[in-house]
Amino acid sequence: MSTYIALILVTTVFIKQLSYMKNLIILTKKSKIEICMMLVGVFVLALITYFFAKEWNHYLLGLLAILTLIALWMKQGISTKGIIQQFRGKELYLWNEISRVDIEIVDNIKVKYFGISNAQIGSLNFERKNHEILMDILTENVRNVNQKHFTE
Numbered sequence: 001m002s003t004y005i006a007l008i009l010v011t012t013v014f015i016k017q018l019s020y021m022k023n024l025i026i027l028t029k030k031s032k033i034e035i036c037m038m039l040v041g042v043f044v045l046a047l048i049t050y051f052f053a054k055e056w057n058h059y060l061l062g063l064l065a066i067l068t069l070i071a072l073w074m075k076q077g078i079s080t081k082g083i084i085q086q087f088r089g090k091e092l093y094l095w096n097e098i099s100r101v102d103i104e105i106v107d108n109i110k111v112k113y114f115g116i117s118n119a120q121i122g123s124l125n126f127e128r129k130n131h132e133i134l135m136d137i138l139t140e141n142v143r144n145v146n147q148k149h150f151t152e
Contacts, residue, residue, distance in 0.1 A: 003057050010064045017071035020091065023079040026134060029108050029125045030073075038073050042066050076124060078137055083113055087122040095141040103147045109134060113142075 030038075049062025076085050082094040093113065098121070100114040109131060112123040126134055138145050 003055075003061060007057060007061050007064065010061060010068055014064055014068040014071060017068060017075050020075045020079065020084050021071065023081060024075065024077045024084065025080060025137060026078040026126060026130050027074070028076040028085075029127045031125070034073075038070070041069055045069065077126075078124075078134065082141075083122075083124070085122050085124060093121055098142050100144040101138050101142045101146070103135075103138070103145065105131070105147070105149050111138070 045062060045066050049059060049065075053059045053062060072086065075091075078084075079092070082092055083098065084092055087093075093115075097115060098113050099116050099118060102112040102114075104110040104112070105128070108128055109126040110123055111126065111134070113121050115121050135145070135147070
């Protein structure tokens with residue numbers, strides 16, 4: 001019985017993550033360390049599922065857990081409603097909750113975003129090829145956008 005409850009809960013979380021991903025306009029750039037850690041996490045979940053699953057619903061739960069982990073990782077970025085990043089227990093920061101954005105451009109684009117109280121909420125990295133789209137979206141939705149170019 002508890003496996004079915006876990007299946008329902010993990011499925012609900014997975015569907016919620018898919019709805020966030022559907023609204024994404026620009027995905028974040030993933031670092032090599034992030035990619036390696038995600039592969040390790042998926043491998044560990046696959047091993048746990050393989051060695052400890054006894055019934056078909058255990059395998060299904062393991063597969064859903066792996067898919068949910070990947071969806072949680074992939075969903076970070078800029079969406080139509082705001083910035084999506086799992087930070088401080090919150091996933092979606094709406095545009096009206098963001099007072100300022102600082103953009104640092106070197107090899108990639110680092111976007112730091114700040115709340116109404118002017119405290120930094122978080123930061124995301126994007127590929128440099130997304131600069132124009134990113135600037136259009138941010139200047140349209142945020143009052144104060146500061147851009148800095150750094151040379152190496």
